[in-house]
Amino acid sequence: MSSPQTLLQEILGKGGLSTLFQPIMEIGAGLHELFAVEALSRGQKGTNAERADVLFDYVRRKGKEIEVDRACTAAALSAAAANGIGCPLSINVHASTLERDEQWVEFLAGACARRGLPLSHVILEIVEQQKFWDERRFFQTLDQLRTAGVRIALADIGLGYSNYRMLIEIRPEFFEIDPYFVTGCGERAPARAAIESISLLAGRLGGRVIARGVESESDLRTLEALGIRLMQGYYLGSPDVEPPRAAELAQQEMS
Amino acid sequence: MTAAATTRPYRMLIVEDESTVLFALRKYFTAAGYRVDYARELEEAEALIATTQYHIVIADLRLSGSSAAEGLEVLRFVRQQSRGTKVVILTAYGSPEIQGSARMLGASAFLQKPAPLPEIGATVLRLLEEA
Numbered sequence: 001m002s003s004p005q006t007l008l009q010e011i012l013g014k015g016g017l018s019t020l021f022q023p024i025m026e027i028g029a030g031l032h033e034l035f036a037v038e039a040l041s042r043g044q045k046g047t048n049a050e051r052a053d054v055l056f057d058y059v060r061r062k063g064k065e066i067e068v069d070r071a072c073t074a075a076a077l078s079a080a081a082a083n084g085i086g087c088p089l090s091i092n093v094h095a096s097t098l099e100r101d102e103q104w105v106e107f108l109a110g111a112c113a114r115r116g117l118p119l120s121h122v123i124l125e126i127v128e129q130q131k132f133w134d135e136r137r138f139f140q141t142l143d144q145l146r147t148a149g150v151r152i153a154l155a156d157i158g159l160g161y162s163n164y165r166m167l168i169e170i171r172p173e174f175f176e177i178d179p180y181f182v183t184g185c186g187e188r189a190p191a192r193a194a195i196e197s198i199s200l201l202a203g204r205l206g207g208r209v210i211a212r213g214v215e216s217e218s219d220l221r222t223l224e225a226l227g228i229r230l231m232q233g234y235y236l237g238s239p240d241v242e243p244p245r246a247a248e249l250a251q252q253e254m255s
Numbered sequence: 256m257t258a259a260a261t262t263r264p265y266r267m268l269i270v271e272d273e274s275t276v277l278f279a280l281r282k283y284f285t286a287a288g289y290r291v292d293y294a295r296e297l298e299e300a301e302a303l304i305a306t307t308q309y310h311i312v313i314a315d316l317r318l319s320g321s322s323a324a325e326g327l328e329v330l331r332f333v334r335q336q337s338r339g340t341k342v343v344i345l346t347a348y349g350s351p352e353i354q355g356s357a358r359m360l361g362a363s364a365f366l367q368k369p370a371p372l373p374e375i376g377a378t379v380l381r382l383l384e385e386a
Contacts, residue, residue: 004272004274004277004295006295006296006299007294007295007296007299048292048293048294048299048302048303051306053306054302054303054306054307057301057302057305057306058298058299058301058302061298061301061302062298
């Protein structure tokens with residue numbers, strides 16, 4: 001009997017991961033410009049890991065967040081360096097990786113240095129916040145990252161463990177509002193109320209809001225009216241292997 | 256079978272760790288018009304089941320060459336996620352105890368390996384048509 005290669009071997013093997021880039025735009029008060037790009041990891045085409053939801057659900061079930069977060073980060077930094085991305089780069093990392101990978105900061109610093117990318121351009125987006133396994137180490141890692149110049153974003157605010165306590169304790173530089181609240185917010189007064197609440201809290205805690213899931217002109221205008229300036233979504237730019245260029249985005253806006 | 260599957264493409268997950276068996280099942284059901292996904296281990300199957308709505312799951316009882324009845328874990332997970340999904344358990348080690356456990360957990364059918372592909376196909380179609 002022969003056993004096929006496992007999905008984990010496919011993910012961590014050569015060419016097992018690729019990176020797509022999606023723009024995060026700054027909009028409002030006459031501005032429509034590229035603020036940052038988010039690196040989104042995908043598995044190889046034709047494998048189950050091609051679907052991001054399957055990829056990361058599987059990785060968490062295998063307990064391999066550290067190995068895969070490292071591989072995704074290395075792939076994202078390589079793609080960013082190869083494409084000459086000059087703006088901030090947002091990279092996703094599991095909260096559990098920051099708790100359990102004792103060498104995470106050294107890994108990230110080394111990976112950036114080898115590719116000539118400054119750590120001050122990295123925004124580390126914490127995903128899948130869970131009940132703490134090692135709270136002390138988690139905050140120690142955050143302190144080390146901030147000392148090195150890395151900025152922190154917290155994903156899925158308003159959902160799961162990304163709650164008020166986490167916001168107060170993590171004090172992220174960026175508060176990412178989930179598409180659950182953003183998409184169609186023009187027609188949903190309760191969603192707008194939640195967005196306003198998060199925006200107010202972000203302002204008081206010294207952070208900025210990034211609204212994810214902007215999929216229409218109506219979403220964009222509603223967010224503008226609510227004072228949100230950083231936005232991301234298909235309406236503003238789809239994930240693509242080619243990173244968005246500031247000049248091209250400005251040209252699209254003018255045409 | 257082909258006509259029924261083609262007119263309404265059923266979504267199927269095959270959970271099998273043995274390359275040749277997996278290849279044969281994928282080829283057979285894809286040719287019959289099913290939309291086929293596959294998993295080679297328990298966690299991969301769970302990730303797919305958690306994110307996809309399947310009409311039917313065919314699971315080998317023993318995965319990863321171990322003696323553990325991981326196919327029953329797949330069955331248990333399907334039942335947590337979806338009551339309507341049919342589950343066929345395939346095994347070369349079909350003791351009455353294991354069969355009893357599979358029935359208790361809600362298996363739709365239990366087939367002895369090596370079962371001929373047309374027999375598996377007929378069982379699958381019967382289960383889907385009575386749904």
